[in-house]
Amino acid sequence: MAEYKIAVIRGDGIGVEVIEEGIKVLTTIAEAYDIKWNFVEFPWGSDYYFKHGRMMPADALDTLAALDQIYLGAVGHPDIQDHITLNGLLLPIRRRFDQYVCERPSVLYPGINSPLKGKAGWDIDLVVIRENTEGEYANIGGFQYQGFPEEIGVQVSVFTRHGSERVITYAFDLARTRDKKRKVTSVTKSNAQGYSMVVWDRAFERVAERYPDVQTESLLVDAAAMDFVRRPEDFDVVVARNLFGDILTDIGAIITGSMGLAPSGNIDPQRRFPSMFEPVHGSAPDIMGKGIANPLAAITSGSMMLRFVGQEEAAAAIDKAVLKVIEDGETLPSDLGGNANTSQVGDAVVSALG
Numbered sequence: 001m002a003e004y005k006i007a008v009i010r011g012d013g014i015g016v017e018v019i020e021e022g023i024k025v026l027t028t029i030a031e032a033y034d035i036k037w038n039f040v041e042f043p044w045g046s047d048y049y050f051k052h053g054r055m056m057p058a059d060a061l062d063t064l065a066a067l068d069q070i071y072l073g074a075v076g077h078p079d080i081q082d083h084i085t086l087n088g089l090l091l092p093i094r095r096r097f098d099q100y101v102c103e104r105p106s107v108l109y110p111g112i113n114s115p116l117k118g119k120a121g122w123d124i125d126l127v128v129i130r131e132n133t134e135g136e137y138a139n140i141g142g143f144q145y146q147g148f149p150e151e152i153g154v155q156v157s158v159f160t161r162h163g164s165e166r167v168i169t170y171a172f173d174l175a176r177t178r179d180k181k182r183k184v185t186s187v188t189k190s191n192a193q194g195y196s197m198v199v200w201d202r203a204f205e206r207v208a209e210r211y212p213d214v215q216t217e218s219l220l221v222d223a224a225a226m227d228f229v230r231r232p233e234d235f236d237v238v239v240a241r242n243l244f245g246d247i248l249t250d251i252g253a254i255i256t257g258s259m260g261l262a263p264s265g266n267i268d269p270q271r272r273f274p275s276m277f278e279p280v281h282g283s284a285p286d287i288m289g290k291g292i293a294n295p296l297a298a299i300t301s302g303s304m305m306l307r308f309v310g311q312e313e314a315a316a317a318i319d320k321a322v323l324k325v326i327e328d329g330e331t332l333p334s335d336l337g338g339n340a341n342t343s344q345v346g347d348a349v350v351s352a353l354g
Helices: 015-032 046-052 060-065 082-096 161-177 196-208 221-230 242-255 296-308 312-328 342-353
Strands: 002-011 035-041 069-074 101-107 125-131 135-144 152-158 183-188 215-220 237-240 263-267 275-279
Touching: 002 015, 015 035, 015 069, 015 296, 015 312, 015 342, 046 082, 060 082, 069 296, 082 135, 101 161, 101 242, 125 161, 125 242, 135 242, 161 183, 161 196, 161 237, 183 196, 183 221, 183 242, 196 215, 215 221, 221 237, 221 242, 237 242, 263 296, 275 296, 296 312, 296 342, 312 342
Parallel strands: 002 035, 002 069, 069 275, 125 237, 183 215, 183 237
Antiparallel strands: 101 125, 101 263, 135 152, 263 275
């Protein structure tokens, strides 16, 4: 029997609700595939911040290091500035455990209506590989004259050859495994950022030379955003720096139907540390507690976690069950045009597992 110790951080807002359904599905699939989950719950997030003045304890990262993987709901609260929530929990985890790959697939499933005219099921099937520890989110900088009219904020973007090449290499390796176009698109802005993004462009060119069987394309980020809408079916694997990947994956989620369908993995490909799996949608405080949150992104983030630990058949079973629920169309959440509540959607996936 395969056994895994999983840190569960439900976090804030609808994260609490959707992770409950994800655990329900993971528990069900474990019975069929001889898997044992040891879920360890940590009540960290905004509620913890209100009580203790920080998003998680000082020794939280050491605690997480002893576990296999991390399953996260969401962080964010309207009464706490976003830079506090992100830099207080999410970004420290990514950096400490060198989760330098953020993998975010965007798939238009049969039965889902894209806001793009004329797009049918499977027409859009792309994955964005986002550099996750450097770039614009490196958290290097500071303030001068804070609180005065002359206030200055300096934010430094960090681009290294090592960091760029390793995430680009991951993108090319992934393209080889996908039975699609075998194509990698690099997203850049080196026409305006003549130092940092040139480091990125050169890294892309060097790595591409090692993969003559993979098609390549380089797009400025503004052109990439336009083409995500204009010709999304042409993309396969997209590799981008931290900020660009963050923005493009929101576009990818919307053109494939909903943020509620967008899973992600924050991955250490070398498996030295825990990786972290979470839905992209965030805490969505406007619908918190209403029971209408879409749990499918959390559920498919769970299947990404299963696939990462080598449980391919179990992961495929969950993905197949989710697809069945979507295609049947009888138990869909409100963001997909249905009227099922969060728990009912989770139950439908469990039922589809058979």
